Every structure is written in structure tokens, then in C-alpha cells.
Amino acid sequence: MPLNLNMQFNLLMYSLIAGFITGVLFDIYRGIRGLNSIKVLTVIEDILFWILTALIVFTFLLYTNYAFLTPYVYIFIIISLLIYLRVFSNDFYSIEQLIAKKINKTIRIIFKNIIYPIKIIFSKVIDKSK
Structure with missing residues (x-):
């Protein structure tokens, strides 16, 4: 069943917001992590960060657009993340x-x-x- 236009617009906007949330979380993590010389510790921190970020973004999408996880959602999350990283x-x-x-x-x-x-x-x- 196709979604109406209002629902599709909300899906697009919430996907863009999720990308910006991911970017902000990444900048906060980058500030906290700093420069580690121990590679194993850095790998563990990175894995834990991305697990936490995935949980936060999924929870955000669950509450805002009922977790419609179509390829377009992933595309717009990546696009907004790249815009955030380049501009802000x-x-x-x-x-x-x-x-x-x-x-x-x-x-x-x-x-x-x-x-x-x-x-x-x-x-x-x-x-x-x-």
C-alpha cells in the first residue's frame, strides 16, 4: 500500500534529522575520544559508539516514523550526515x-x-x- 504524500514527507524529514543526530553524536564522540595510541582500545570504543548511535537513531525513527526502514531512509540519513560533516x-x-x-x-x-x-x-x- 503506497504511503500518502504527507507521510512520505515526514519520512524524508525524519531521515534527514536522524543523519544530523548521527553527525552531532559523532562530533561529541570525537571530542571525548581524543587521540588514543592503543589501537585495540580505539577499535572497541568505535564499535561501542556505533552500536549506541544505531540504537539512538533506530529509537528516534521508531518514535517518529514507525521505523519504516526503506533504502530511501538510509540514503537520506547518509546524505544529511555528509552535509553535516561538510558544513557544520x-x-x-x-x-x-x-x-x-x-x-x-x-x-x-x-x-x-x-x-x-x-x-x-x-x-x-x-x-x-x-
Whole structure:
């Protein structure tokens, strides 16, 4: 039974969105993974990432278009993923790295400010015990 035009349009749009979701997840994973020198660990991380991504995309498609997995869905997911990687990936990745650096710096400052009074107290206690 052929699908009506509205359902086909929704199928196309949700497939494109699924490709963009895959691209965003890939950029997040790329930021988390960094550069590993251990090849076995990298292979395991990659396999686990793609399994998680497949589950997320399948769940998204299940809830949005009842998981119609036709060849067109795969084609449009790949097309939108390639568009994302060509157009948006570099900007998103640089913004992600900037946010990660700011969060890391904030955590270090907070940690040092919490530890500093403790160091002073311990240094005074140790000095009095001698």
C-alpha cells in the first residue's frame, strides 16, 4: 500500500534529522575520544559508539516514523550526515572544544579554591605539632 504524500514527507524529514543526530553524536564522540595510541582500545570504543548511535537513531525513527526502514531512509540519513560533516562539523567541534576548555578551567579554579583553605589548615596543624 503506497504511503500518502504527507507521510512520505515526514519520512524524508525524519531521515534527514536522524543523519544530523548521527553527525552531532559523532562530533561529541570525537571530542571525548581524543587521540588514543592503543589501537585495540580505539577499535572497541568505535564499535561501542556505533552500536549506541544505531540504537539512538533506530529509537528516534521508531518514535517518529514507525521505523519504516526503506533504502530511501538510509540514503537520506547518509546524505544529511555528509552535509553535516561538510558544513557544520568543524564549527560544532570547535565550539565543543571551547566549551570543554571553559568547563575544565572552571572546575580547576573551583577545586583549587576549595583545596587552598584545607592546605592552610593542615600546614598550621603540622607546624604546631613539631
